Structure formats: structure tokens, C-alpha cells
Amino acid sequence: MKFTVQVNEGPYQHQAADTAQQFVRAALEKGHEIYRVFFYHDGVNNGTRLTVPPQDDRHLQKGWTELAEKHGIDLVICIAAAQRRGIMDPDEAKRQGLDADNIAPGFRISGLGQLIEGGIQSDRTIVFGD
């Protein structure tokens, strides 16, 4: 089956990002396809490469990046939510006149249409949040 997964919360404050990542891994193990992971609301904060959790803690951003690299999963960050929260790729940072970007490898920034399109193309759309 094809799944689209929506993530509403950033890493560490709520368990939502953890559960979403565990769900994605388990779905892949079961032979399902992850059509897209869409990061919405505070979920966009999963996609900054500047997080440095304690060494004995899990590294959620790296977990996502690894999933993108190993399984080609499409990690999409909602552009409007990203702008409100300061998640920027190089192009967007330039366009906004900002002097830095922080997007992590494997993530891309796009519009809410990607969520709806994911819902249309996937057999199941599942939301993780607070």
C-alpha cells in the first residue's frame, strides 16, 4: 500500500515525530510504500540541520535524512509553515534576503498542494501530532 504521513510537531517536545518515524520504518519493513512525508505546522522543525541532541539521545533529523537517502522517501516541508518558523533552504533564504539557511539534507520545501496530492495518490493518509 501507499502511505502519506503528515507530521504536525517538531522533534523532542512531543512524541509525534518519533511515532511518525517509527511508523514509517515499520511500514517499509512490511513492504509498503511511503509516498510522502509532509511536515506541517511545527512539524517543519524536523527539517533543520542545526539540531544537536544529547549524545545518548536519538537524532530525529538524521533519522529522516537517512530514510530519504536509503528509501528515496519524499520529505516535504510546508512552505508557509516553514517561513513562519524559520526553516529555510538556500533559494528561499536568498529570496527573503536572509543571511543563512538551515534545511537538512533530504528535505525539500513546497506548498500545501503536496499534502492534498499525497492524499489523492496514497491509499492511506495518516496524521501524527499533538
Place this chain on the structure above:
Amino acid sequence: MKFTVQVNEGPYQHQAADTAQQFVRAALEKGHEIYRVFFYHDGVNNGTRLTVPPQDDRHLQKGWTELAEKHGIDLVICIAAAQRRGIMDPDEAKRQGLDADNIAPGFRISGLGQLIEGGIQSDRTIVFGD
């Protein structure tokens, strides 16, 4: 009176950062002193300079920075919470081997001791969060 204000949530997702900022402005208008604003948990996300909210929306980070500039308010970001969430000043980014930082003007990164010290030095400590 002296107040220390703790902010637990980032901008836009919850009203907490808005209410905290309104409270700080009202306290200053009433002649009180804001000893410190301590950004804890997701509250550290108030301190990134990369946010670009819609033009017809309030700009919470700029609101904080302005309060720091006009009233000398001490804006402290919890270091452990900041590391987990990717809020970095130039020194910390360097130490962590990161290629970018994102801290906004007027904010500084420090330890949880600053919250306790704020509680000791202030007449009232008030928490805004989810």
C-alpha cells in the same frame, strides 16, 4: 516589581508567545521591570532570525528583539533546549561543527541556571505555554 517570564512555546503554533509578549509590554507600561525572559522547551524557537511570517501577520521575533533593544530586556534561550531544536549562535555553531547559525539579535544562549536565578531575583515568575 521585578518579573521573570518563562516562554515554553515557539511562535505561531500556540498563542503562548503572543500572550507573553503582550504581558511583557503591559508590565513595562505599568512601570514594572522585566528581569528576564527565559525561552524554554519549544520556546527557544522564538529566537531564530530566519522567520518570515506573512506581511499582514505579527512578527514575534522582531517584537522580542525590539523589546531587548528599547528596554534592555535580557532574552535568554535555554542551551539544552536550543541544541535539541537547532537554535544556534555563532560560537555554539562553531563548537558543534555546524555551517550556519540562526540566533536573532537581542537573544543570548545560556543554561537553566538563568531561569532559577531569575526566579530568585524576581518578585514574580510567570510561565506561558501550551
Place this chain on the structure above:
Amino acid sequence: MSTVKKFLFLNRKAPYGTIYALESLEVVLISAAFEQDVSMAFVDDGVYQLLKGQKTDGIGMKNFSPTYSALGDYDITRLYVEKESLEARGLTVDDLMDLKWEDEDDDWAEKDSIIVVSSAELADIMEQQEVILSF
């Protein structure tokens, strides 16, 4: 992309305390561009999103409640409001905004967008959906 799916946007939070009500409107408007079968439900504190007379100057946020009136123009014409949620809060449909849409198949007759339904009716509606996004 010719697939038409049934999308339900389920709203359960009061407006302004969190961003969900605003984001729900954003995504509903986007979904209209994909020509899907879209409806919205307002349950629990979500019913407060539709209250008349929202004035946000004092909290410094944008008042997005006028957007609900524009939904009809995007063919979002079914806003289900759970009766039990209204009643628990001491509200009636008269406390809600008067939202209309024009039915082009019925000589552009003005019709109510807000449809008050019981829990049981809403449960039936939910069961017919293919994608439910909660806000």
C-alpha cells in the same frame, strides 16, 4: 490526477489559541484547487471557530473568520457542525456566522453552508470519507 476523493477536514480547537483553525482554512482552500469532494466538520471546541463577531485587534492577530464566508466561492459548501458540541457549550446555530453558497444547479439559489448534524449523523458522514485531516 482525475481521481476525486472524499476529504474531510475535522476541526476540534478554538481559534487563535492555536494555529490549527487558520491552517485548516488554508489547506481547505488549496484542496478546492484539486477539485476533490471536500467537506469540513466542526466538533468540540471547533464550533467556536464559526462564532459571529470575532475581533482580534486586542490580541494582535489577524481575524481570519471572514474567510469562512468565502468558502462557498471555492465550492466548499458543506460545513457540518455537531449539535452535541454546540449544546454542551450553550450555543445555537444563531450564534454562528451566517454562511451561504449559491447553487448553480438550482438557479443560483442561496443555501446555508452550515449544516447542524447529530453525533450519529456525523459518524455516518465520517465513515464515508477517504481522507480525514484533523486540525
Place this chain on the structure above:
Amino acid sequence: MSTVKKFLFLNRKAPYGTIYALESLEVVLISAAFEQDVSMAFVDDGVYQLLKGQKTDGIGMKNFSPTYSALGDYDITRLYVEKESLEARGLTVDDLMDLKWEDEDDDWAEKDSIIVVSSAELADIMEQQEVILSF
């Protein structure tokens, strides 16, 4: 910095679903370094933080529950647990970790850190505080 204030850390959330329980422990340990009069309260779902037998391998998070046992070494010796919250959840003090501290003023006698109190008693304790931080 010779002021000693009464700090209460109030915990109302289950562990792991949110970061609050972990952060509460972090800040309580820091507060000990400031030699303040520190106590903790566990109310509502906060009582789950103290349950025995937490095993976090399956969710991939660090199990921080052993830290509660170390609190006594930092002179954090009063962990108030609301009786009504335990009862509502079908729990008793036997379901909680056995937390002890050594009283140096009483020939290092081992004493219980967990103190089960009624809502009324906890209300009295809260009223004596100068700083209450909620998690």
C-alpha cells in the same frame, strides 16, 4: 544570591508523550545547585512519571526514570503525590518507584521521598510557595 526561596515544580503530564517530565528533572537538579527550598508535586497524569518498570527501548527514547532515585543525593527529598490523582487512575503508592533519601540530621536514616497527600494538603503546600514552575 543568599536568598532562599520556596520553589515547587508541578508535574501534570505522563512521561515520554511530551518532554516536560524530562525537562522538569533537569531544572530541579539545577535548582539544587542554587541551594533553594525545592520540592516537586505530581498531579493528574504527572503521577505516571513515578511508575515502576518503565522500559523505553521500544520507543527509542532514553529511560530517564532512574534519575528520580538520584534526587535524594541533591537534597530534593519531598516528592508530593496527589492521592486523588492516583486513585482516579487506579494506582496506589505500591505502583510507584521506591524512592529514598538519607537524613543526615537523623543519623542518615533512610526515609521515603514520596509523600502521598490529599488535594487539600497539596493546596496548602502550593500556597506556601514563592515560585511554581509547571511541567
Place this chain on the structure above:
Amino acid sequence: MAILHIVNKSPYERNNLASCLRLAKAGAGVILIEDGVVAAADGGKFSGMIKDAMKDLKISVLGPDLDARGISRDKVIEGIDVVDYGGFVDLVAEYDCPQSWL
């Protein structure tokens, strides 16, 4: 020492207000802010709980948050004090210790 209890969540959604009222002592203050203001509207399921609590507690509500949510002043339970942000600051100063029910 009297506490100012701060409640920012709807009693229809969460247990914050119920826990606050269980642990508030006579003479304490309660201020409803953010989504918590919906508890100040009369005629709802929790109005009785609020009215009972008002026998022992002084209850205030943040006006700007009421306005945003379209709850008009004449819907507010009689005896609840509507304050602005300045009035909120005054309450925090007036009571000995603020406690946020998050």
C-alpha cells in the same frame, strides 16, 4: 500567601480548569486567558462549576481573548471581572505567586 491561578485551556478540551479548581484555596484568584476564556461564557456545561467556584475565588477573564473568540461581554457569567493585559499584570502583582495550569 495567595496564588493567582492562570488557566489557558478550554475546560471542554482539557482538565486544566478542573485541576485548578480542585487545588485552589479560598481567597485565591483565577484568570482565564487564551482558549481558557470560553469557560467564562454563561450557559455551557461548565458554567455551574465556575459559579460554584466564585463563592471562594475571584475569577477574571482576559478581555482581548474573549473578543477574539467572539464571546461578547454580555455572555460572560455575572461577577467575572473582564480585564485587559494591564489588568492581568496588576493581578499577577496583587497575588503572591502566579501558577500556570499548562
Place this chain on the structure above:
Amino acid sequence: MAILHIVNKSPYERNNLASCLRLAKAGAGVILIEDGVVAAADGGKFSGMIKDAMKDLKISVLGPDLDARGISRDKVIEGIDVVDYGGFVDLVAEYDCPQSWL
């Protein structure tokens, strides 16, 4: 079309589970995850509500979340199915549409 209802909050803290059960139809599934797993423990104030619901609904609970919170399997209400993340995926696939009560 049968829904899989996903509840990630404690019924002691929020109204999510109550709303879910009010709007779930016979034949639907419910899975308790994250802090929602505390509802699966027997002997609490909401155990009766869960047991009633089990007449019409199939209720599952995510085992890793139970373990993290120290709720041992023998405390789980009889008849609730304990699943791992793989079992959670199977449930999402088995029912027609997932609905998260956030």
C-alpha cells in the same frame, strides 16, 4: 468503510478519547498510542468507558508505549490487543481510513 481511530492523548487530560468514542461507529477500530495508552490500564476512572466501547469496537494499544510508561501487560484491560509498530501499520492498512484524534 470502517475507520481506524487513533488516540494519542490520555483521557484524564483531554477529551480526545471521549470524542472518539462518541463518533466511532460499530465495527470501527481504535488504537491507543503515546500518552493515550494509559486508557488501556484497568482499574482507572475511564476503564468502564473503554469496556463499554469494546462491545462495538476493536481496541488495540501500542505495546512500546505501554512499556515506556511502566504499564505492564497484565494491567491491560482484557480483550485489548497489544500491538507493536508493525501491528499498528497492519491496522492502518486493514481499516479503510485512519482518523487521528489530535
